[in-house]
Amino acid sequence: MRRSERIALISNTLSRNPNKIISLNHFSQWLGAAKSSISEDIDIIKKAYKNSGQGDIATIPGAAGGVRYRAKRSLDDINAFLHDLSEVLRDQKRIIPGGYLYMTDIMFSPEYSSTIGEIFAQIFIDKGPSHVLTVETKGIPIALMTARALNVPMVVARRDSRVTEGPSVGISYVSGSGQKIHNMSLAKRALPENSRVLIIDDFMKGGGTAQGMTELVGEFKAQVVGVAMVIATAVPKEKLVSDFTTLLVLEGIDAQKGEINISINEQLM
Amino acid sequence: MRRSERIALISNTLSRNPNKIISLNHFSQWLGAAKSSISEDIDIIKKAYKNSGQGDIATIPGAAGGVRYRAKRSLDDINAFLHDLSEVLRDQKRIIPGGYLYMTDIMFSPEYSSTIGEIFAQIFIDKGPSHVLTVETKGIPIALMTARALNVPMVVARRDSRVTEGPSVGISYVSGSGQKIHNMSLAKRALPENSRVLIIDDFMKGGGTAQGMTELVGEFKAQVVGVAMVIATAVPKEKLVSDFTTLLVLEGIDAQKGEINISINEQLM
Numbered sequence: 012m013r014r015s016e017r018i019a020l021i022s023n024t025l026s027r028n029p030n031k032i033i034s035l036n037h038f039s040q041w042l043g044a045a046k047s048s049i050s051e052d053i054d055i056i057k058k059a060y061k062n063s064g065q066g067d068i069a070t071i072p073g074a075a076g077g078v079r080y081r082a083k084r085s086l087d088d089i090n091a092f093l094h095d096l097s098e099v100l101r102d103q104k105r106i107i108p109g110g111y112l113y114m115t116d117i118m119f120s121p122e123y124s125s126t127i128g129e130i131f132a133q134i135f136i137d138k139g140p141s142h143v144l145t146v147e148t149k150g151i152p153i154a155l156m157t158a159r160a161l162n163v164p165m166v167v168a169r170r171d172s173r174v175t176e177g178p179s180v181g182i183s184y185v186s187g188s189g190q191k192i193h194n195m196s197l198a199k200r201a202l203p204e205n206s207r208v209l210i211i212d213d214f215m216k217g218g219g220t221a222q223g224m225t226e227l228v229g230e231f232k233a234q235v236v237g238v239a240m241v242i243a244t245a246v247p248k249e250k251l252v253s254d255f256t257t258l259l260v261l262e263g264i265d266a267q268k269g270e271i272n273i274s275i276n277e278q279l280m
Numbered sequence: 281m282r283r284s285e286r287i288a289l290i291s292n293t294l295s296r297n298p299n300k301i302i303s304l305n306h307f308s309q310w311l312g313a314a315k316s317s318i319s320e321d322i323d324i325i326k327k328a329y330k331n332s333g334q335g336d337i338a339t340i341p342g343a344a345g346g347v348r349y350r351a352k353r354s355l356d357d358i359n360a361f362l363h364d365l366s367e368v369l370r371d372q373k374r375i376i377p378g379g380y381l382y383m384t385d386i387m388f389s390p391e392y393s394s395t396i397g398e399i400f401a402q403i404f405i406d407k408g409p410s411h412v413l414t415v416e417t418k419g420i421p422i423a424l425m426t427a428r429a430l431n432v433p434m435v436v437a438r439r440d441s442r443v444t445e446g447p448s449v450g451i452s453y454v455s456g457s458g459q460k461i462h463n464m465s466l467a468k469r470a471l472p473e474n475s476r477v478l479i480i481d482d483f484m485k486g487g488g489t490a491q492g493m494t495e496l497v498g499e500f501k502a503q504v505v506g507v508a509m510v511i512a513t514a515v516p517k518e519k520l521v522s523d524f525t526t527l528l529v530l531e532g533i534d535a536q537k538g539e540i541n542i543s544i545n546e547q548l549m
Contacts, residue, residue: 015287015321016328022291023334027351041332052284059285063310065292082296111444115467119436121428148416148436152424159390167388167417175380198384 017042017052025056025068025080030132030162034077053078064088081136082129082160086280089130093258093275096123100242100259103269110266118149118213118241127258128156131211131239134256135161138236140209142166142202144224146195150212153241157211168227172196180230184223195223197231206233215243215257218250225252242273286311286321294325294337294349299401299431303346322347333357350405351398351429355549358399362527362544365392369511369528372538379535387418387482387510396527397425400480400508403525404430407505409478411435411471413493415464419481422510426480437496441465449499453492464492466500475502484512484526487519494521511542 021038038049057068066082084092096117105113117123131153140161145154146168158165171194172179181196202208208228215221221238228235243250243257258279262272290307307318326337335351353361365386374382386392400422409430414423415437427434440463441448450465471477477497484490490507497504512519512526527548531541 012328013324015284015324016331018284018287019291019325019328020332020334022288023295023329026292026295055282055284056288059281059288060292062285063289065289107444107446109443111446113444113446113467113469115436115445115470116433119424119434121424121431121434124424125428148420148438151417151420152434155388155390155393155421155424159394162390164385165388165390165421167384169417174378175376175382176384177376177380177382198382200382201384 012042012044014048014052014055017044017049018056021049021052022056025078028080028162029129029160030079030081030136032071032075032077032079037077081132083133084130090275090280092126092130093279097259097273097275100273101271103271105271106264106266106269108266110264112261112264112271114213114242115149119152121152124152125156125159127153127241128158129160130258131157131209132160135209135237135239138209139207140236141207142233143209143211144168144197144202144228145211146170146220146224149214153213154211157209157239161209166197166201168195168197168224170195173198176201180227182223182227182230184219184226186217186219193220193223195220195227197227202228202231202233204232206231207236208233209236210238211240213241215240215250215252215255217247218252218255221255222251243276281311281313283317283321283324286313286318287325290318290321291325294347297349297431298398298429299348299350299405301340301344301346301348306346350401352402353399359544359549361395361399362548366528366542366544369542370540372540374540375533375535375538377535379533381530381533381540383482383511384418388421390421393421394425394428396422396510397427398429399527400426400478401429404478404506404508407478408476409505410476411502412478412480413437413466413471413497414480415439415489415493418483422482423480426478426508430478435466435470437464437466437493439464442467445470449496451492451496451499453488453495455486455488462489462492464489464496466496471497471500471502473501475500476505477502478505479507480509482510484509484519484521484524486516487521487524490524491520512545 035046039046060066143154143158143165176198178199179196210224238255240257242259245262304315308315329335338348412423412427412434445467447468448465479493507524509526511528514531
């Protein structure tokens, strides 16, 4: 097999398995080439990805070592993506009676959710998350894509406990906005003690749901290493969760004028 | 830029954008190479992927043409994957009081769900699905990964209608097993008329939920082009939905003996 063919196959494998360490031996045996040749192939891929901003290839030494791919975007690229996303969300057809913003198609889109997941992974990877947590339903695709980019499991808190998931831990929490009491629960076996949990959700207003998830993580003797949203409202300024990252800020919706005021979170840039 | 570097970048881009047609012009401008050179690069990638069973590269002619990647597995590879998956599911620690099988970790795993999504996409791509539909909650990751592999939107029916999604169409249905009445609804704007819908869910017993989704699709004047499950129970043999594809068959669970009888759907092979 020629070098260019090996490079095509190694590049495909790494791209489809983000943040997974794959041994040089694996490639060597699969592609019938010496480890030194595979090593040279990987150097070429690494350089090409780096120069074009496609991502980061790292070589991890040691017995459990190998090579690992992470998508990586420049701040300019993230900014351009968020600019486009806010343009899409500003469409006045998205205003729902009651002054809500229709975002389900975006949150459920494989393309948007995978890009957002890669961006969240890039922001939080240095915190060493071992699990991504969300609560059903709309945050699931983004949480899944974040978990995929980090190569860690996703766990999903349920609004009610399910017989098919066995014993669970449940909490009650007050939503920051509606002053209503909600429940969420998580199967006991879903989250080991001492897990390092990245909390992901689509939307934050008062922060009650995120606070509920934080409390739930505490019940599992695990630790929250980050809280991230796609969109948070500008009001109320004080959320129930003090430390969180949002990509976009929803300043307000004027249903009469058909105006949606949404901006990129400046602190991100 | 050398050919091998271009191949690394083209391979990365195609692998990260399954079933999306990307024009040769895009690669030509991005990589600063003549279209004829890009065309030769793609031929090398195509041949390497084909010979190694990594997937299928197609060149689509015409103004809207370009090049497109689809993951593609041999029947042997699918069989091996399903063999491993059923081994994992046979672990007696998965038996939940009440005789249920704990599968949430599998259904929510980025790695399992993306492989299963690619397999579903491979099975149904020739039916030309324009949308993937599931109902919350456990089917969402697999539906999303199927939608990603097909490069189409995912839509999710809700158990109750949401004010934040605007006007919706709702139906009531009787679960095939429990004889209980359930509701599901879908935002009117989520699914255009004449859509070609692939229905995906994690688990089927009586088929009531799948029948409910089929009915919901009808309410949108859209068409069901396939129904697929990860696991279906062997009993009852007659489901409310006659035509469906399942990867695995759950023959039964003996909680006392700690035995989970699960097999690969033979008709698939």
